[in-house]
Amino acid sequence: MKQALPIISIVPDKRRTKDNNLYPLKLRITYKGERKYYSTGYETSLEDWKAMQERQVRGKLKSLLNSTNDVKIRAQHCCDTLSFFSYHAFEAAFFPKSVPTTSVLGAFEEYVDRLKKNGQVGTASSYQCACVSLHKFKPNLKFRHITVEFLKSYEQWFLSQGNSITTVSIYVRALRALVRIAIEDGIMDNLDYPFGKRKYVVPIGRNIKKALTVEEIGLIYNYEAEAGSMDEMSRDYWIFIYLCNGLNMKDLCLLKYKDIQGDFIAFQRAKTIVSRRSNSEPIRMAIKEDVKNTIEKWGQKPIHPDSYIFPWIKSEMSLEAQRLKIQLVVHLVNEHMKKIAKELGIDKPVTTYCARHSFATVLKNSGVSTEFISEALGHSSLKTTKNYLAGFENEAIHKNTDLLLQFKK
Structure with missing residues (x-):
């Protein structure tokens, strides 16, 4: 028999294997036979996840466990305060205060999901590639880390790997779009916006268009x-x-x-x-x-x-x-x-x-x-x-x- 109350848990998303063998940790809500997953902005290996469930852990794993439990507790509290549960009502009440908004990785994953739902699978793929590249450069990237110096360092690192200026332009523009959303949502201050004149200028790709005669x-x-x-x-x-x-x-x-x-x-x-x-x-x-x-x-x-x-x-x-x-x-x-x-x-x-x-x-x-x-x-x-x-x-x-x-x- 289907339950009348939502069941809330934190689970590794095994659908998304990453190059570093880490899996995104998702907030999973099950309600009347339907499941929906939400990014927490955290990730871990399956081995560490198993250890976190089976025994007492210390150090980084304990900190990660406490952080994910905090997300779960706040999600449960949010559901309890709703007069009638629906996924739409939960999302409207929970996400303005949720952890993913402070995590660039989480913001990318949410935006990629939105693009896919809109049928923009090509753009979603481009944003996913940008996310992977930025995460390789700086794991656990937060919006507060995105400064002019960070962007210049990322560009130099990216080009040093043998990549093109056109590709770094695409990736940085994707990041810029998420920064603007973060400012609109109050996650970043507009004064901290690092793009523009006398700040970090997105490079223009040298894509020479050749037409035939x-x-x-x-x-x-x-x-x-x-x-x-x-x-x-x-x-x-x-x-x-x-x-x-x-x-x-x-x-x-x-x-x-x-x-x-x-x-x-x-x-x-x-x-x-x-x-x-x-x-x-x-x-x-x-x-x-x-x-x-x-x-x-x-x-x-x-x-x-x-x-x-x-x-x-x-x-x-x-x-x-x-x-x-x-x-x-x-x-x-x-x-x-x-x-x-x-x-x-x-x-x-x-x-x-x-x-x-x-x-x-x-x-x-x-x-x-x-x-x-x-x-x-x-x-x-x-x-x-x-x-x-x-x-x-x-x-x-x-x-x-x-x-x-x-x-x-």
């Missing part, structure tokens, strides 16, 4: 591949992306037959569905003859409107399974495009993302307005598009300034 794109378009081969499929997908507003591979895999509306494909970017719900305007892509041919050649039969056009995603797949499948497709196409580029003598990284870059720069260099390109790419602002195009324009600058000396011809 129209002539190079023509070589790929006319590349003769064996019928039905992976080379042919990869070439066709690359041209499809180039012609369809430079959509990314995730959006390509998620296209459905109901998105085809006459001579256009209309869809919303998976990346912005969660973050921009108020802006429901879809991206519209013209169905050129080559786009139509790719759908007919590589697409599935349109059994019903909700059928995916391309055969990579299944309706029963979890979001994590979708992410892994899409990563596999990206890797597959990029490997074959690398081979094709080498055969054609194109000394550039011809990836699926390069197709997006090429779409934008060809239109820009042809005189198309930045406003049109921004809308076609699905950017949230013109500033984003201008930053995006900035890396493409060196060649155009040289070409256009050559006109200044045309009298020498």
Whole structure:
């Protein structure tokens, strides 16, 4: 018979094995047959956890046991004060005062769980990687440790491990987002905010965007591949992306037959569905003859409107399974495009993302307005598009300034 009162306990989360063989200690609440887990910000090995349960312990283990028991006692008290228990009521009453908010590890785990619930599994993975990296640099990191000096030391350490400036930028921006939340929740004082001018400035990754010239794109378009081969499929997908507003591979895999509306494909970017719900305007892509041919050649039969056009995603797949499948497709196409580029003598990284870059720069260099390109790419602002195009324009600058000396011809 299901119990009427919540049962509260502290348990190691064995679902999350870490590189250091430590397991997060979670607050587990069981109510009417349902269980929910909450981060405490603490972790330990299974051996130490067993020792803590079976015998008297001293030193660090005793301190850890006392801390986790304190979380359990406060959670029990919180439940006792509720006139009617529900997980929502418990979370609202307990977490403004809970231990995880002072722990960066706990804050990361809570935020990652939230991202996963929102379907943002890619972003969740990025935040999880940032959490692991920061924890390696400083175990048991607290928000009070995050200072300008800490951030500079972390950056130097991270780069000394052979990592890129782009990656440290991604990780530090994730940390910055959690610091802002901590300030909003009253965990940190705004005066202690370590980011910004004359403090710690998040580095900008040196990601040089390389687009292909129209002539190079023509070589790929006319590349003769064996019928039905992976080379042919990869070439066709690359041209499809180039012609369809430079959509990314995730959006390509998620296209459905109901998105085809006459001579256009209309869809919303998976990346912005969660973050921009108020802006429901879809991206519209013209169905050129080559786009139509790719759908007919590589697409599935349109059994019903909700059928995916391309055969990579299944309706029963979890979001994590979708992410892994899409990563596999990206890797597959990029490997074959690398081979094709080498055969054609194109000394550039011809990836699926390069197709997006090429779409934008060809239109820009042809005189198309930045406003049109921004809308076609699905950017949230013109500033984003201008930053995006900035890396493409060196060649155009040289070409256009050559006109200044045309009298020498």
